[in-house]
Amino acid sequence: MKIKGKHMTCDHTKAKFTDWLNKPSTDPEKIRIEKHLAGCPDCQQEFNEHKLLWDMMGEAKVKAPSESMRANFNSMLGEYKGSIKQKDRYSFENLVQAVRQFIIPQWTVQLTFSLLLVGLGWLIGFRMNRNEKASTAYTEQIDTLANQIQEMRQVMMLTLIENPSATERLRAVSYTNEITHADEKVIEALFSTLNNDPNVNVRLVTLEAITQFANDPLVREQLVHSLTKQDSPMVQVALADVMVKLQEKRSIKAFKQMLRQEDLNELVKNKIEQTIKDLT
Amino acid sequence: MLRVKSGDLDKMGLLFERYHRPLFSFLYHMTGTAETSEDIVQNVFYRMLKYRHTFTGEGEFRTWMYHLARNVLNDSIKQNKSKNHEDVHVMADRIAGGNPADEEFEKRQDAESLHRAMAQLSEDHREILVLSRFQELKYEEIAGILNITEGTVKVRVHRALGELKKVFLSNENQRKAHDL
Numbered sequence: 492m493k494i495k496g497k498h499m500t501c502d503h504t505k506a507k508f509t510d511w512l513n514k515p516s517t518d519p520e521k522i523r524i525e526k527h528l529a530g531c532p533d534c535q536q537e538f539n540e541h542k543l544l545w546d547m548m549g550e551a552k553v554k555a556p557s558e559s560m561r562a563n564f565n566s567m568l569g570e571y572k573g574s575i576k577q578k579d580r581y582s583f584e585n586l587v588q589a590v591r592q593f594i595i596p597q598w599t600v601q602l603t604f605s606l607l608l609v610g611l612g613w614l615i616g617f618r619m620n621r622n623e624k625a626s627t628a629y630t631e632q633i634d635t636l637a638n639q640i641q642e643m644r645q646v647m648m649l650t651l652i653e654n655p656s657a658t659e660r661l662r663a664v665s666y667t668n669e670i671t672h673a674d675e676k677v678i679e680a681l682f683s684t685l686n687n688d689p690n691v692n693v694r695l696v697t698l699e700a701i702t703q704f705a706n707d708p709l710v711r712e713q714l715v716h717s718l719t720k721q722d723s724p725m726v727q728v729a730l731a732d733v734m735v736k737l738q739e740k741r742s743i744k745a746f747k748q749m750l751r752q753e754d755l756n757e758l759v760k761n762k763i764e765q766t767i768k769d770l771t
Numbered sequence: 772m773l774r775v776k777s778g779d780l781d782k783m784g785l786l787f788e789r790y791h792r793p794l795f796s797f798l799y800h801m802t803g804t805a806e807t808s809e810d811i812v813q814n815v816f817y818r819m820l821k822y823r824h825t826f827t828g829e830g831e832f833r834t835w836m837y838h839l840a841r842n843v844l845n846d847s848i849k850q851n852k853s854k855n856h857e858d859v860h861v862m863a864d865r866i867a868g869g870n871p872a873d874e875e876f877e878k879r880q881d882a883e884s885l886h887r888a889m890a891q892l893s894e895d896h897r898e899i900l901v902l903s904r905f906q907e908l909k910y911e912e913i914a915g916i917l918n919i920t921e922g923t924v925k926v927r928v929h930r931a932l933g934e935l936k937k938v939f940l941s942n943e944n945q946r947k948a949h950d951l
Contacts, residue, residue: 509928513903513910540936547885548904556795560809564787564816571820572780 501527501534508541644670645677652680657690664693667700678704682713686720694726698733705737718745724756731759731766743770772832775823787816790833793906794840800901801844803890814843830915837902837916884946888939896931903928 504527511524528535644666651663664684670677678701685697704710714733721727727749734742746763749755755763774782791812798808818839819826826835889897902913903924910928914921 506929509903509925509932540940541932544885544932544936544939545904547881548900551882551885551905553796553799553905554805556791556805556809556812560791560795560812561787563809563813564791565784567813567817568780568783568787568820571817575780 501531504528504531504534505537508538511538512542512545641670641672645674649676649680652684657693660684660688660690660693661696664696664700668703678707678710678713682717686717691723691725694721694723695729698726698729702733702736705733711737711739712741715739715742715745718742719748724759727756727759728762731762735766735769738770740770743767772819772823772826772828772835775819780820783816783820786819786832790836791816794836797837797901797906798840798844800889800905801898802847807847811840811843811847815840818843831912833908834912834915841898841916884939884942888935888942891938891942892931892934895927896934899924899927900931900935 504524507520507524511521528538648663648666648670651659651666654660654663664681667677667681681697681701685694685701688694688697701710701714705714714730714737718727718730718734721730731746734746746767749763750760772782772786775786794815795805795808795812798811799805802808802811815836819836822839826832889900892900899913899917902908902916903910908916910921910924913924917924919927
């Protein structure tokens, strides 16, 4: 057992040889190894052999590298720096940058943007303008249609007013209610109906229709003229009412002329006298 | 080195001044020829420039340098193996120096024997002895260079030293027998 124990310690110590060689003399591990070595000549011999080699290695000298090495290094460093600079100058990115600057200088980019903006503005303006045009065209169309309808009514009215049927003639006159602006033809047709139509009802309705155009001085004048041409008491009374309503003083002369007629209806006579009073 | 990495390439000269000797020494022990060692030193410093972006600054610069040196060394060994495999004895002779002077004859002879023995060691063992003894690096640093644990370094140094002793003694015995 004792031998085995000793050998174990020897193995342990041998394993620590290199530690001993590397460690400072104050290290407790080193002191323990030295203690063992002192009492173990076997280990000591082995240790001495190791130490001899170790020291020999320590003494071994390596000849200094030649001076040309430094010179070589310096030239290599110089070359490398040169190549780096060149690389920087001819790097792909720099090349792309240069080409880009050559092909598309800064100002073109700015110009393109401004042109784009102008174009955009023009496009928007064009579109809006077109919309306006469309709307005016639409209203124009409507106007045209309305005019066409008016014209059609006038034509219808002019045609129907010569119809032998009183009902049709009444309808024709009623069309004038929807005609906002009557031209001379219509006015003429209406007056001819008012003065010559055999049917009293038609004439009454015509009178009513003519009244809406009474703003025209020519119409007023013809109305006054029409007074003497009427023989129906109903139409005469209606005319008298219209004259009062229009405050047409020129009609007084015509009324006075009517009063001189012998076959004048008594009712009409009173009405005319009353009208003359109202107008003066 | 971090300043070199950030573009101050002139600082590389400083690093060269500080480290080219130990680096040369390491390579000389490993290869046995000054010429090859100088070439490799040059190559290592070139790689430092070229791959300066790979230096993170986390580890020691020296560790990184030895990493590069070992890579270049391995490349050159691979290249030379097929071409001209140098005899270890020739290599040992060259390391030990030229003709021994009379006074230092003994020492010279010892040195020659040592280098002869070193040259006969396996690559791993030679390397660990060079790093720990000739370069005088700490185990911790060696562990970093070789990518092994500190414990493994200890064990390997121990084994390498044992092997060296064996080879050295056997050489000595052969020499003595030859002398007799």
